[in-house]
Amino acid sequence: MRLFETTEKGSVEIQIDEDIQAKQEELAERNRQVFRERGIRAFDITGSVGAGKTSLIAEMVQRLSANHGVAVIAGDVATTRDAERVVGRGARKVLQINTGGMCHLDAALVHRAVGQLPESGIDVLFIENVGNLICPSYFSLGVEARVAVVSASEGAHVIEKHPAMFQSADLVVVNKVDIAEAVNVDLSQPLADLEAIRPGITAVRTNCLAGEGIDEVLRALNLG
Amino acid sequence: MHEYSIAFQIWQSVRKAAGERGGGRVLSVSLEIGALNLLEDEQLSFWIRALAERDGSADVQLNIAHLSGRIECAACGARGEPGLPAGVVDHFVPPPLACRVCGSRDVRIAGGRELRVVSAEIQTEQSNG
Numbered sequence: 001m002r003l004f005e006t007t008e009k010g011s012v013e014i015q016i017d018e019d020i021q022a023k024q025e026e027l028a029e030r031n032r033q034v035f036r037e038r039g040i041r042a043f044d045i046t047g048s049v050g051a052g053k054t055s056l057i058a059e060m061v062q063r064l065s066a067n068h069g070v071a072v073i074a075g076d077v078a079t080t081r082d083a084e085r086v087v088g089r090g091a092r093k094v095l096q097i098n099t100g101g102m103c104h105l106d107a108a109l110v111h112r113a114v115g116q117l118p119e120s121g122i123d124v125l126f127i128e129n130v131g132n133l134i135c136p137s138y139f140s141l142g143v144e145a146r147v148a149v150v151s152a153s154e155g156a157h158v159i160e161k162h163p164a165m166f167q168s169a170d171l172v173v174v175n176k177v178d179i180a181e182a183v184n185v186d187l188s189q190p191l192a193d194l195e196a197i198r199p200g201i202t203a204v205r206t207n208c209l210a211g212e213g214i215d216e217v218l219r220a221l222n223l224g
Numbered sequence: 225m226h227e228y229s230i231a232f233q234i235w236q237s238v239r240k241a242a243g244e245r246g247g248g249r250v251l252s253v254s255l256e257i258g259a260l261n262l263l264e265d266e267q268l269s270f271w272i273r274a275l276a277e278r279d280g281s282a283d284v285q286l287n288i289a290h291l292s293g294r295i296e297c298a299a300c301g302a303r304g305e306p307g308l309p310a311g312v313v314d315h316f317v318p319p320p321l322a323c324r325v326c327g328s329r330d331v332r333i334a335g336g337r338e339l340r341v342v343s344a345e346i347q348t349e350q351s352n353g
Contacts, residue, residue, distance in 0.1 A: 011251055013345045016241045020233045021261070021339040103226050135226040138261065163321060163329075164262075196329045
């Protein structure tokens with residue numbers, strides 16, 4: 001540690017050398033360890049406001065709850081609406097994190113929420129991130145896989161405009177395929193953009209409200 | 225958009241380091257920030273100053289060194305600073321990254337995500353006396 005006087009006004013310069021990004025990774029690693037110890041498979045579900053994250057989670061919970069103890073952590077800026085929507089679909093525990101003004105979840109927030117889960121009986125955890133296609137991509141939560149959800153109504157260029165999110169995703173869900181024609185969006189465009197950014201990544205087309213494509217999503221996550 | 229939470233962590237790191245040396249007003253903070261964090265300097269500085277002011281360190285000076293982004297192309301193996309795909313202009317949204325050599329967008333980020341609190345200058349009673 002260097003410590004030396006630098007100016008006449010009576011000050012010292014201290015070396016800190018702390019990497020904030022590395023600290024985030026450490027916190028994510030701590031979550032990974034907790035999940036491993038407790039036998040929990042955790043998934044980060046990201047996407048814009050209204051893309052269908054909550055609908056996707058509700059449908060997955062419904063299909064998994066017979067054979068799994070499923071918990072959901074829902075990150076939201078100010079309401080408990082998302083948590084209310086998955087209660088009653090078979091989740092053993094639903095927790096809401098109100099982030100206040102924060103535009104993403106981070107590993108520390110998730111760690112605190114995981115501490116509130118029942119000590120046993122949970123083996124699958126869906127973490128619904130804040131509706132935002134930009135900021136959450138920079139924060140690793142320590143999960144097994146990140147699922148990025150986009151919907152037809154976000155336009156043909158949604159993937160091209162948000163490369164960081166899709167570069168950090170492990171699976172992409174293209175939702176609301178049933179209304180693509182009505183909103184004049186040709187889905188081959190975002191899928192071609194995805195292939196350019198992440199060749200070979202799996203993309204599943206869904207209509208979450210009708211429950212279409214959900215089994216394929218579960219299979220892609222090795223949950224089916 | 226997430227500048228506040230980053231500013232909060234930066235200021236926590238500075239405050240902790242200053243506290244370990246007996247505290248004192250923080251006069252300046254030196255940071256190294258990688259370009260691919262896409263942090264906006266003005267917003268980040270605003271929040272660090274706001275947090276500093278609350279802790280009695282108004283008018284803290286911020287020295288920000290910018291580190292360039294570095295990518296590795298999965299298609300041709302080239303390494304270096306990222307380019308933009310043909311026809312794309314760099315504006316408000318994070319631009320797609322592409323290889324400068326072959327134009328492929330299948331690239332991995334190799335550097336430019338640094339976010340380092342390097343040092344801080346602290347006023348001390350000891351040196352005043």
